[in-house]
């Protein structure tokens with residue numbers, strides 16, 4: 358399922374949010390820091406749920422929670438949607454049913470075969486080992502070549518049950534490409550979680566800032582695009598939402614950046 362058509366009149370109770378450039382304050386931004394304090398307080402109250410949806414791996418999220426610090430979420434979607442973590446008896450556990458589901462989506466084709474298929478594309482290199490998982494093959498390239506390289510990756514993956522997603526990393530100023538089984542994305546994981554963990558998708562707000570958030574922003578959730586988002590992202594969300602018959606009031610372009618934009622959007626939608 359790529360998207361759903363939201364029912365009217367359902368009150369939002371859940372914030373699912375990207376971390377870097379979105380929920381996490383921008384470096385040195387005191388407004389963002391104050392907004393994060395406010396968001397943290399809001400999510401302490403029962404009846405509201407928080408989901409992180411990030412390209413980071415689990416250990417890196419835990420580090421951010423401790424160092425920044427971030428509030429404790431109810432679930433984490435890590436590795437751009439290829440892993441879901443949930444709290445169980447006071448510790449974080451991977452949702453095994455989701456992992457099994459992704460293994461089925463690979464059709465038995467392991468990451469080694471993906472790497473072999475994409476070997477030799479000029480300008481494309483694998484990211485560091487910490488960013489690699491069994492179910493996510495991550496590459497980087499110069500930001501200027503992201504689009505042509507993505508097209509070449511798509512061509513080479515045509516016969517494989519894998520998909521690719523590109524985004525620009527504004528902090529490292531490079532292009533990031535993730536290759537994952539089937540239609541997996543943050544949106545896919547979030548829709549899967551919503552349908553398997555009884556959080557109605559209609560009650561979810563999604564906040565993001567870059568290309569790997571596009572699928573989730575246009576999936577039918579109430580979308581918040583923060584002011585520091587990649588240029589053109591909000592426009593792409595609007596086009597997809599319209600094509601899919603998602604009401605225009607499901608897109609909010611925040612005036613403020615990162616954490617402040619998330620807070621502004623949550624207030625706009627009436628979550629707080």
Ligand SMILES: [Mg+2]
Pocket residue numbers: 375376377378379565566567
């Ligand atoms: Mg981001």
